[in-house]
Amino acid sequence: MSNDESMDPMRLWREWFVKSEKSWSDALTEMMGDERFSDGMGRYVHEALHSHRMFGESMGQYLANLNIPSRGDILDMSDRLAQIEDTLGSIQVELRSQRALLTTLAAGTKSESKPKRPARTRKPQADAS
Amino acid sequence: MQADPAAAIEETKHMSSSTTAGRADDSDSELDARIENVVERTILRNIPGLSLHVSESDLDVGPTPKELVYSNETARLYHYEPLLDEIYRVPILLVMSPVAKGYILDLAEGQSLVEYLLLQGHDVYMLEWAAPRREQSELGLDDYVIDLVGGCIEAVVDDCGENEVTLVGYCMGGMLSAMYTALNPEGPVKNLVCFTTPVNGDGMELYKKWMSSPAFDIERLVKELGNIPGDFVNSSIQALRPLQRSANQMRLLNHAQDDAFVKAHLRFDRWAVDQLPVPGRLAIALARDFIVENKIVNNKLELRGELADFSKITVPFLHVAALHDHIVPAAASKDFIDLVGSEDKQEIVMKGGHVSLVAGGNAVFRLWPQLDSWLGARAL
Incomplete structure (x- = not known):
């Protein structure tokens, strides 16, 4: 073949x-x-x-x-959808910061539930330039 | 030796006719085999295409888990979930070009710069751009550099708790990153990496000729359209190598039986035509200030009254250019290294094109390890 x-x-x-x-x-x-x-x-x-x-x-x-609907109408709708997406994005960001705040508050009361974030102590390997 | 010539002739005739019949049989079976072959190949060629059209999920891009951290106008800042328990101190902020979508840096598992950096222990954020709405056509270069890139850098600092950031800009994202760093030499940018970043408008020859033409009026275009549509941006990029897409389609046909090739090709192809619209005022600045008047190289680019002087960039600097880049040719990017004032600066020119530089096979095996090595030593 x-x-x-x-x-x-x-x-x-x-x-x-x-x-x-x-x-x-x-x-x-x-x-x-x-x-x-x-x-x-x-x-x-x-x-x-x-x-x-x-x-x-x-x-x-x-x-x-x-x-x-004309192209203009479709564009109007697209803009409105984009506005809704923007609002959803803002809510998502706000929820994330509230969640972080709650985790920090909970960590203050319960030592075992401290928020887990990776340690920023990494070093390059010996062969790295 | 034939005793009877007539019998010999008859025998010869018989032999001849049986040979002809044999040839006819052979020819029929050969024809059957060829038809079968053609049908088989056609089916094989179509299967990958059909399956990919039926199942869009096969083409999913941007597979690395991420969270939206900050959003302002067209800027979307994402944080990728770290994959290791110990990471470098200084986070990386990938800055995309305002005309391109960010998934080229996170195309698929094993073909993702983001995933690679996470696996090497970097903390990765990405600034992607959303399509501007009509009322956002007033966003200009100053808004993009000072408010949007600046806002994202502040958000990264707040989110990770470190006061320094490494900026890694792709294409025009590199240009925005360099402008921000030039305007803020005191920090928080610790390192600057730019991939295939244009700085010399004279080097963008075709665009320079088009935009310098008295018949072309960018302001009138923006007045009429508001934002420059993604299709318009795509056509302008295609014009730099008009037959490349057709050649890629031919290449796809030649490898139609190779499922992995087909998927990789379609992912690249999807990204290549998936251009974002450009806000009108930003388009005017790019056309007039950058290309026609070449203000970066001439050191005359001002953003909100402040000179974006690249010689004020003193942080460690790495510029990576592609040898066969037709979108940002060497003439448009080679001056970058000399414009920057850093003492610790390096330029790497690699084989490949504008996209394959960051996402192709060469990137996976050559560029990414070099990038990690350069970043690792400076992310402490």
């Missing part, structure tokens, strides 16, 4: 592509670094944004009439 694979033309083509990819990529990147390309790309980005906004505005009304 391995011999068959080595003669597989698609495999050979893929191997050639993998080997020569860097040269092709370098050539494309060089082309993209050309001043005319850079100017064209800059213009294209701004034009695409402009048309995207125009299209988004007109579609927004159309989608609202059809009772379908």
Whole structure:
């Protein structure tokens, strides 16, 4: 099977592509670094944004009439979810500090339940530089 | 020797026809075998892909147990559970790039820098970034360095009870770490390690050409978009080596029978396209101040009126660069070591690319032990 694979033309083509990819990529990147390309790309980005906004505005009304959420609505929801995640994160942090506080208080009353934290006394091994 | 020529011809014909029939049989069985082979290979190639799509849990990343310690705006500070009973005194704070997710440093069991450091006895924290919300587009470079990195360092100090921290920054996380250290030379940063960190905007050639073009207006882009979307960041990174992803897909097909290869590939691939959006004001600072005006190398970068002068960094410093890094090429990072004012400073240039430097096979066997050795001697 391995011999068959080595003669597989698609495999050979893929191997050639993998080997020569860097040269092709370098050539494309060089082309993209050309001043005319850079100017064209800059213009294209701004034009695409402009048309995207125009299209988004007109579609927004159309989608609202059809009772379908627009991209803006989805982004609003994503922001609200992120806010909820942030709040949950704050609660998580607060719970962690309260738990540490309780453990410390408990350790003050019961010596056997002292919070276990690793000793910060480690030294590098002799062969370390 | 044939006595009867006609009989000989007949025999020859018979032999010839039986040979042809034999050849036809051989050819049929060969064809069957080839079809069987193709079907078998197709199934083998598809199984790993199918199983991975069916079971996302196979691709789980970030397996090392951790707890959220601090959260502010887009900053998320996690503490990893120590794995040994005795650890080094000075904790490590890994600072991720604001455009990349932190799981590249904790990709999978046995392929995790975090796990390795824990097993060597380091106390590890990680500053990861959450995707900015629309109202967070006003977060700038000064907020990231002074409030968010600074806030996390304070939280680490509070949490572990030590007054010193080692900063280990990856890519732009290294840039943020170095800026913080330059602004706070009196501490609490004890050591600074930066992986593949760009400091010279002129070395980011393609981005420099694009962003210097009069047709490209970053402020207008930010005004329109608020935050720069992750897809936009991803496309910009892909442009630095446009066919690499296709080549990786070809490589994947050639190793489709190797389940471990497929899983590792898909984990890397998932991370490579999983870019975070960039807050608008931060994007403007990176494009204008860092790339176009090259303010780090020209020593003109000011954050809230204070000069982030890298020559003020005097703590032990290690910079690790990748020989074949196309995202942060040598031209963008080689000046770092000279800019830093530390007496104890070292640069390691290793084989590999931007990602394989910290998470590839070479990292596991070469970089990580060197990093542990360097950190261990300075974490007392």
